Amino acid sequence: MKHPRLNIVAGPTPLVHAPRLSDALGIDLFIKRDDVAGPTFGGNKSRQLEYYFGDALDKGADTILITGAVQSNFVRLAAAVASSQNMHAIIQLENRVPGKPDHYHKSGNVLLSHLLGPEILTYPEGEDETGADAALHERAEALRAEGRVPYVIHLSEGHPPLGALGYVDAAQEILQQGQDFDTYVVASGSGSTHAGLLAGLRGSGSGAQVIGSCVRRDATAQEARIARVTARLKKLYAGAARVSEPDIRIWDGALAPGYGQIGEPARSAIHMVATHEGLILDPVYTAKSFAAIPALVASGEIAKGSRVCFVHTGGLAALFAYEEAF
Ligand SMILES: Cc1ncc(COP(=O)(O)O)c(C=O)c1O
Numbered sequence: 001m002k003h004p005r006l007n008i009v010a011g012p013t014p015l016v017h018a019p020r021l022s023d024a025l026g027i028d029l030f031i032k033r034d035d036v037a038g039p040t041f042g043g044n045k046s047r048q049l050e051y052y053f054g055d056a057l058d059k060g061a062d063t064i065l066i067t068g069a070v071q072s073n074f075v076r077l078a079a080a081v082a083s084s085q086n087m088h089a090i091i092q093l094e095n096r097v098p099g100k101p102d103h104y105h106k107s108g109n110v111l112l113s114h115l116l117g118p119e120i121l122t123y124p125e126g127e128d129e130t131g132a133d134a135a136l137h138e139r140a141e142a143l144r145a146e147g148r149v150p151y152v153i154h155l156s157e158g159h160p161p162l163g164a165l166g167y168v169d170a171a172q173e174i175l176q177q178g179q180d181f182d183t184y185v186v187a188s189g190s191g192s193t194h195a196g197l198l199a200g201l202r203g204s205g206s207g208a209q210v211i212g213s214c215v216r217r218d219a220t221a222q223e224a225r226i227a228r229v230t231a232r233l234k235k236l237y238a239g240a241a242r243v244s245e246p247d248i249r250i251w252d253g254a255l256a257p258g259y260g261q262i263g264e265p266a267r268s269a270i271h272m273v274a275t276h277e278g279l280i281l282d283p284v285y286t287a288k289s290f291a292a293i294p295a296l297v298a299s300g301e302i303a304k305g306s307r308v309c310f311v312h313t314g315g316l317a318a319l320f321a322y323e324e325a326f
Pocket of ligand 1: 045098188285286314
């Protein structure tokens, strides 16, 4: 199946060996550098936006509407791509993380978004995906009445997971880079990245274990979500049919104290990766996903000496909104 796609990532991202972390952890570790995918500090959402913007442009849209947390990378990247396509962007920032200082609402991704020039809306609740999307639809209807052509990128479930196709591409890209692994470790939030990567690997014949590390909800809820996203993905990508239930592997050991809040495993992951490889993780997604690796090596779920790929999904801009956490 061919889906309209806008080229945003511009070529394969590096897949680099991490020798010092490999030594420290007793595994053979590679890092897929999707933190450098796309504009304005990049990230995994660049791959997902290739298909949303592809679809939007195909439908003649002139305005993109998208919702996310205050420090969302997705909305920041959508605003950047909209600018480059001469489209208007309306981004909605949800108050998902309670008790944050003033600079959390101004620095990091918020600062970048302001510079990129979208219209910025706010939404008071953090755990209401359907309500947040409904607010965007209301706005989209008003735009339609003015003769504009709006396109909503949904957060809630029940829509074709176009973004997951970006991670089917990433899986194929890694295999084309001449590598496959015993284990892949990736952040699991909306689930598009995790489900797309797993489906892309299975669809290409790889039996690697793919561990999704929870950033938003616990393992039980996330497992069910990935199963639903995968079921929807089958309609877009036939290879997703090769994913079976036991393939969906979830770890939630670094989720606490909750979305957008940093705990000890994530803090120590940031320290470990920075001091061993000179690479920076973000506090909301990649610190929590990397934290799965030492924990699962210790529990034996990742075998000593095995080949592991950590997918660095980016998010670095948010770090500057979290300086008090360090
Ligand atoms: C940097 C980063 N990593 C990982 C994720 C999680 O990706 P997904 O929503 O596809 O599960 C996000 C989501 O916003 C993100 O911004």
